[in-house]
Amino acid sequence: MTDAQAGPAGPAEPELHRHFDATIARDQRIEPRDWMPDGYRNTLIRQIAQHAHSEIIGMQPEGEWITRAPSLRRKAILFAKVQDEAGHGLYLYSAAETLGADRADLTERLIAGRQKYSSIFNYPTPTFADVGVIGWFVDGAAICNQVPLCRSSYGPYARAMVRICKEESFHQRQGYELLMTMMRGTDAQREMVQDAVNRWWWPSLMMFGPPDDNSPNSAASMAWKIKRHSNDELRQRFVDMTVPQAEKLGVTLPDPELRWNEERGRHDFGTPDWDELMRVIKGGGPCNAQRVERRRSAHEDGAWVRQAAAAHAAKQQARAAGRQTPGPGRQTPAAEQQTPAAERSTDAHEGAAV
Amino acid sequence: MSDDHVYMTLAEGHDDSDARWAFGTGFEDPLHGVDTTVPAGVDREDLAALCLALGDDALVSAQRLAEWTTRAPELEEEVALANIGLDLLGQARLLYARCGQADGTGRGEDAYAYFRDPDDFRNVRLAELPNGDFAFSVVRLLVLSSWRLAHFERLTRDPDPVLAAVAAKGVKELAYHRQWAAEWAVRLGDGTEESRRRTQAALGQVAPYLGELFSAFDVRDEVVAVLGQVTEAAGLSMPAWQPLPGRGREGRHTEHLAPLLAELQSVARAHPGATW
Secondary structure, rough: OOOOOOOOOOOOOHHHHHHHHHHHHOOHHHHHHHHOOHHHHHHHHEEEHHHHHHHHHOOOOOOOOOOOOOOHHHHHHHHHHHHHHHHHHHHHHHHHHHHOOOHHHHHHHOOOOOOOOOHHHHOOOOOHHHHHHHHHHHHHHHHHHHHHHOOEEEHHHHHHHHHHHHHHHHHHHHHHHHHHHHHHOOOHHHHHHHHHHHHHHHHHHHOOOOHHOOOOOOHHHOOOOOOOOOOHHHHHHHHHHHEEEEEOHHHOOOOOOOEEOOOOOOEEEEOHHHHHHHHHHHOOOHHHHHHHHHHHHHHHHOOOHHHHHHHHHHHHHHHHHHOOOOOOOOHHHHHHHHHHHHHHHHHHHHHHHO | OHHHHHHHHHHOOOOOOOOOOOOOOOOOOOOOOOOOOOOOOOOHHHHHHHHHHHHHHHHHHHHHHHHHHOOOOOHHHHHHHHHHHHHHHHHHHHHHHHHHOOOOOOHHHHHHOOOOOHHOOOOOHHHOOOOOHHHHHHHHHHHHHHHHHHHHHHHHHOHHHHHHHHHHHHHHHOOOOOHHHHHHHHHHHOOOOOHHHHHHHHHHHHHHHHHHHHOOOOOOOHHHHHHHHHHHOOOOOOOOOOOOOOHHHHHHOOOOOOOOOOHHHHHHOOOOOOOO
């Protein structure tokens, strides 16, 4: 991860740092070949990996309902949504790989509990209304968090976020539309919707992270323009966006302190239970163990498949090499596979020198 | 800033005129411009029975593919399996809708999917078998997609214009499903000793159900040719098979269909009179 630092022949680090700072100051993008401080690189890897893990773990709470969706149209919508999340995970792992991370390694870290994912996915989904409320609240909150990331200073991340945000906004509409339909249905359906709203409201507010005065990583991320708005600002936006939608839907948000503040032109609202957030982050949520265990078993059960694919690819390469350059001196498949990585690290030095 | 604009538009209300957001994986209507009147000379009962059988094969297969969600060996396969499941789900929906028009009941897709009992389902039994390991799912998909593709190619010339249009859309999808399954069969057959053993075992598990497929549609030669080609490329051998008695097309199923349907239908049946 530190191979992008300038070699002896390149410009001195202070000069590279000035160039980097100037790029950030001009609101221009940092690209994979550019020199960047280790702190910036590591912060990005941590954030993008967490985001990728969240997409993949986030498939589980809703994915439980694909086989039980109560109409074929809802089944198709939900199946496609969960598939989109797998796609988002893929783009994001790819973005992390542009920084020198490796998808398999990040997956191992997730399974070992050494990297986090969004705590919201540690809550259960006991009814089908949860599918709608997750779309409305969780995708809504994700959009509030992520739309500003489309202008993040790191190019590959920002570009991945543009596509992801478009799809997330589609999901949010679909979730809201499901709830609208359910609210026009039976009393039992309306009760399901209100119950799901009650359960998901506070965890959704926690998705924006701890309050600004207790957010350890925020300041550096803001300075580097990885992050553009503070946790509290984004939380406020989410509340202001959601209140009129709740009214239109006909549900009550479970916060007695929630009211319009004429002076501020924004809503006042209660304080989430930050102890609960810390408990869930540390593994004490209702589904933490279950979520990681599913990811672990899928990964381990699939190991023989991935090994088979790698073995087949190696045999194919060997067969092709055998046809083209028979005799001694030909590269082994493993050596061939390593060549692009070696080129990449050379490029990083050259990129830094420009 | 532009991001604030994007953000604000999310809060805007929307009407329900674009209610068909998800229809398979694409958004084009395969029946656009197709006359849905059942033509004179087409036997309605036969047409309905065929649409129902093909719809059931697709729905049951899609349900099994959905079970792979969050359990696939790699993210790329997570996406691919969902793609294939969504294609088949889309086919089932179109076929059920046509069934309701042809049988004169006017029933919608959900009536067929959610409010029939296992005896009323007409899918072949191979589709309802549990997923097993990745090798079994791949080999089953290879067989079912080759079989369905061969049949759909003929149906593109069916006298019923709706069935012909559904088949024309399906042919493109099924060609991809078969390609995906064939590539994996080759990888697994050629890969490691374990993958080879598992894939050869899967062929043995699938083989007894082949007879039922060929008695349903006479496309035996095409399917056997495809399987021969793929197994050869994979270094596997197609086992000799004895057809098992019983036919899904007559409503005689394995013990695996009832629990599959119980899960599929559970929410819909728990809320009579609800709209989703």
